[in-house]
Amino acid sequence: MTHNDPTEHPAVTRFREYLRIKTVQPNPDYVGSTAFLIRQAQEIGMPYSTVECVEGKPTVIMTFEGQDPSLPSLLLNSHTDVVPVFEDQWTQDAFAANKVDGFIYARGSQDMKCVGMSYLEVLRRYRAEGKKPLRTIHLTWVPDEELGGGDGMKLLVHHEAFKKLNVAFALDEGIASPKPALKVFYGERMPWWIKITATGPTGHGSQFIKDTAPTKLLRVIEKFMALRNEQEKLLEIGLNHNGQRYTLGDVTTINLTFLQSGIQYNVIPMEATCGFDIRVSPFFDMKEFQAKIESFVTSEPGVKMEFVNGHFDNTLTAIDESNIWWTVFSETCKGMDVEYETEIFPAATDSRFLREVGIPALGVSYLKNTPLLLHDHDERMHEDIFLEGIDFYDTLITRLSNVTAAEVEATLIK
Numbered sequence: 001m002t003h004n005d006p007t008e009h010p011a012v013t014r015f016r017e018y019l020r021i022k023t024v025q026p027n028p029d030y031v032g033s034t035a036f037l038i039r040q041a042q043e044i045g046m047p048y049s050t051v052e053c054v055e056g057k058p059t060v061i062m063t064f065e066g067q068d069p070s071l072p073s074l075l076l077n078s079h080t081d082v083v084p085v086f087e088d089q090w091t092q093d094a095f096a097a098n099k100v101d102g103f104i105y106a107r108g109s110q111d112m113k114c115v116g117m118s119y120l121e122v123l124r125r126y127r128a129e130g131k132k133p134l135r136t137i138h139l140t141w142v143p144d145e146e147l148g149g150g151d152g153m154k155l156l157v158h159h160e161a162f163k164k165l166n167v168a169f170a171l172d173e174g175i176a177s178p179k180p181a182l183k184v185f186y187g188e189r190m191p192w193w194i195k196i197t198a199t200g201p202t203g204h205g206s207q208f209i210k211d212t213a214p215t216k217l218l219r220v221i222e223k224f225m226a227l228r229n230e231q232e233k234l235l236e237i238g239l240n241h242n243g244q245r246y247t248l249g250d251v252t253t254i255n256l257t258f259l260q261s262g263i264q265y266n267v268i269p270m271e272a273t274c275g276f277d278i279r280v281s282p283f284f285d286m287k288e289f290q291a292k293i294e295s296f297v298t299s300e301p302g303v304k305m306e307f308v309n310g311h312f313d314n315t316l317t318a319i320d321e322s323n324i325w326w327t328v329f330s331e332t333c334k335g336m337d338v339e340y341e342t343e344i345f346p347a348a349t350d351s352r353f354l355r356e357v358g359i360p361a362l363g364v365s366y367l368k369n370t371p372l373l374l375h376d377h378d379e380r381m382h383e384d385i386f387l388e389g390i391d392f393y394d395t396l397i398t399r400l401s402n403v404t405a406a407e408v409e410a411t412l413i414k
């Protein structure tokens with residue numbers, strides 16, 4: 001539990017130090033995290049810069065130059081912010097990074113400070129061993145992923161400083177797996193947050209008034225719920241085109257997350273609104289699906305729908321031999337006897353912005369045999385898994401950053 005245990009692996013000590021910086025939304029300490037990250041870059045001897053697409057929301061960029069900086073680079077991305085905690089539900093202080101039986105308890109221990117710190121540890125090793133990969137490796141430490149990346153990666157990918165990185169392929173976050181197989185994400189569902197507003201007549205609460213705002217809204221909600229049930233059934237009993245069971249990322253979820261109306265019990269309200277969090281499977285025909293939900297609304301006069309948040313790009317990263325980065329990734333895992341399962345990420349990460357601008361990205365967090373506790377109470381990970389993860393990323397990053405131009409070429413002409 002001590003902060004400076006001389007018997008502790010120094011990588012674990014550094015990880016715990018990063019976890020103690022309260023980069024918690026909605027007021028993340030980005031000044032603290034930036035100072036910490038710059039110190040790491042200086043210790044390792046990596047040039048660094050900061051970019052603020054939005055004032056007060058810094059991205060830290062670090063560069064480990066390769067033997068041939070003219071080759072497109074490898075990007076290692078992680079977000080610096082973490083989600084809030086319900087303090088009274090934690091058995092440990094969520095920002096003390098206490099260690100109990102080897103488990104490090106902290107917000108961000110899984111999501112995703114472990115990943116960023118593992119990348120750094122690999123580069124620290126490279127420097128100590130005098131290793132220089134063929135391709136340049138860049139690290140981006142981005143803000144506000146937990147708020148949807150609107151002030152972070154969404155803007156960063158269009159910034160000159162990012163374009164100059166000339167990224168060929170990126171690694172980003174995954175999630176924990178309670179099984180020995182790692183989860184590897186090659187695509188995401190598209191988050192669509194929609195607000196529906198119904199308007200109608202007012203009157204006395206004792207009458208049969210037709211087509212009131214809440215009645216109309218309920219009719220629309222029923223249609224969404226029917227679609228929801230269909231998708232839930234598909235997940236429970238359906239098989240995909242390969243005859244395999246669907247995973248959550250393969251189907252579309254629809255959840256009613258807002259519901260508002262009313263001013264007094266005996267007054268019919270003139271307005272009723274609701275909000276849905278819809279996660280659209282990348283295997284859906286997007287246009288058709290959008291037209292379908294719009295028809296639910298247009299069939300009811302006096303009801304309108306607006307997108308509060310929408311991502312409309314469903315680019316996947318190829319997980320076949322057409323993608324050299326996938327080939328190298330999968331062969332490296334096999335060479336290390338690391339099991340993995342490929343899936344569509346059920347929620348949204350910054351990888352969607354990378355894929356949208358044409359950068360192939362895989363999401364993987366080395367969190368095997370670990371309970372899934374992202375955004376949950378008592379988020380934790382075992383220090384042994386963290387240390388094992390550094391070895392995993394070391395082998396993986398070494399292989400990826402040494403992919404030759406000839407290997408890329410050979411894939412293109414196949």
Ligand SMILES: CSCC[C@H](NC(C)=O)C(=O)O
Nearest residue numbers: 145146147148191347348349
């Ligand atoms: C729609 S942007 C919000 C981002 C958030 N990401 C995660 C991983 O929880 C989500 O999917 O809700």
Ligand SMILES: [Zn+2]
Nearest residue numbers: 111112145173
């Ligand atoms: Zn995350």
Ligand SMILES: [Zn+2]
Nearest residue numbers: 083111146374
């Ligand atoms: Zn998260």
